[in-house]
Amino acid sequence: MRILGWNCRGICNASTVRALGAQIKGARTKVVFLSETKADVYRMEFFKKNLKFDESCVVEANGNASGLCLMWKFGIDLKVVEFNKDLIAVKVSDQCVDWMLVGFYGPPYYSEKKKAWGNLFALLESHQGPWAIMRDFNYIVNEEEQLGGNKGGPSATNYLKELLFEFNAVDLGYSRNKYTWARGAIKSDHAPILMDTNPCERFAHKPFRFEAVWLRDERCSAVIKEAWKGKVSGSEFVKLYKKQAVTREALRKWNKEVFRRCQDRINSLLKKIKEVLHLKMDFLKKIFKPSSRNGSLEVKWRRNNKDAIKNEEGTWIHESGQIKDKFWENFINLFKEEEVYFPEHLDHLVLPCITEEENEGLICIPTPEEIKDVLFQMQGPWS
Incomplete structure (x- = not known):
């Protein structure tokens, strides 16, 4: 809008x-x-x-x-x-x-x-x-x-x-x-x-994603430090926002110059692999043509084709649409949630694992200082 x-x-x-x-x-x-x-x-x-x-x-x-x-x-x-x-x-x-x-x-x-x-x-x-x-x-x-x-x-x-x-x-x-x-x-x-x-x-701008592979390159940290040194004005919140934006753009530019769009190269290689597999299948089809001599191959191809299924009453279903509906019905019933009856007089058997004081600590909203401490203690590539 x-x-x-x-x-x-x-x-x-x-x-x-x-x-x-x-x-x-x-x-x-x-x-x-x-x-x-x-x-x-x-x-x-x-x-x-x-x-x-x-x-x-x-x-x-x-x-x-x-x-x-x-x-x-x-x-x-x-x-x-x-x-x-x-x-x-x-x-x-x-x-x-x-x-x-x-x-x-x-x-x-x-x-x-x-x-x-x-x-x-x-x-x-x-x-x-x-x-x-x-x-x-x-x-x-x-x-x-x-x-x-x-x-x-x-x-x-x-x-x-x-x-x-x-x-x-x-x-x-x-x-x-x-x-x-x-x-x-x-x-x-x-x-x-x-x-x-x-x-x-x-x-629309392409969303920014930090790639873990960048951390394997020693130049990545230098790019981030150099971008973060830039001077910006405004409140503390605005300064943080602007520095993050400058760092994102610096990493985008560096990624384009160094890695040359890795995803494009991956997609190109996958396309070539599909072309090779397609040529191989065409070659196999030309060798094993469906005939009386190579009938076993034709039978093998049809082995996974469901021509008919038997329902609970023992009646065979041959129409493809009814077969599909039957599979769908069984799948829904397989994962349907069942009602579980739990007698009320058994409540005392489930003992509390934590005290009321511990529960208050679990449900309270963390303060900004606590969030900051946790973030600065993070380890690994996403820290």
């Missing part, structure tokens, strides 16, 4: 609507989130029909400011969870999992930030399950995300950083334009953002 998010800075403009329509058509989006629409419900209903969407949730603008709208098409299973002047939250149900999509607009004024972000934090805390935010946060995580302008004082609260830390949230990253906002632009000064929850296979 493709979701388009855009701070349109006012939808009541013909050129803005044309630009939005072109984006929707080009990206084939099913869901659109608009912020700062500066429009009421009736205008957004008109634009929804004009853009060929079927359902919507609208938060009217306050005069000539703000305004939110989430539109979606038939076939998308969405249910509105909550909405106010700063956000619209919906539950999305797809084939894999139910998750929450939040369209959020962070107020640019300090006096309004605390309430808006407080509502967002409360919503995320109350939700059990995965979520994603299409947003205009009006915050940056690090200085690399901004070019020029006032970067704000270090004492000001950065609610975006707090959200990433409190909820262990992950920035999904981006492609193409690094900066999505420009001061002094005509019409909307924000670039639209497209999120694809199910990208086409041809565009």
Whole structure:
């Protein structure tokens, strides 16, 4: 599902609507989130029909400011969870999992930030399950995300950083334009953002897998150490994420240069083996042709063919379809779970193996420090 998010800075403009329509058509989006629409419900209903969407949730603008709208098409299973002047939250149900999509607009004024972000934090805390935010946060995580302008004082609260830390949230990253906002632009000064929850296979990245065979090569550890030395910025969690990403790319490049795609070579050799076996079978068939002289070979080939089977009543079954059904029925019965009767008065015979105190220790959730200690004590290739 493709979701388009855009701070349109006012939808009541013909050129803005044309630009939005072109984006929707080009990206084939099913869901659109608009912020700062500066429009009421009736205008957004008109634009929804004009853009060929079927359902919507609208938060009217306050005069000539703000305004939110989430539109979606038939076939998308969405249910509105909550909405106010700063956000619209919906539950999305797809084939894999139910998750929450939040369209959020962070107020640019300090006096309004605390309430808006407080509502967002409360919503995320109350939700059990995965979520994603299409947003205009009006915050940056690090200085690399901004070019020029006032970067704000270090004492000001950065609610975006707090959200990433409190909820262990992950920035999904981006492609193409690094900066999505420009001061002094005509019409909307924000670039639209497209999120694809199910990208086409041809565009999907190949998942990274650490190969145990790499550890046999002494150069592997040097590649990892060199990649890990790189300087990155951000919080401790973000630094760890970025270093892991750099290390993955370094190992991918090294694997391609050194091992020359081992799996491709293995597949090529397997293909050649199959070709040789196929030629050998053709040769044997030409020598042992079915005839009166070589009838034993023909009989041997037919020996594993089930022409008839006998059921429980002693009746022979000859039809192939009935034979298949009978095999399937017996297989199901063979592995069917049987009901076991356990008398209640025998409960005292099963003595407890552990104490209540030991059981509490087994079911308690390990702390981050305990997880860290266990991971650092691991041995072998996966440590």
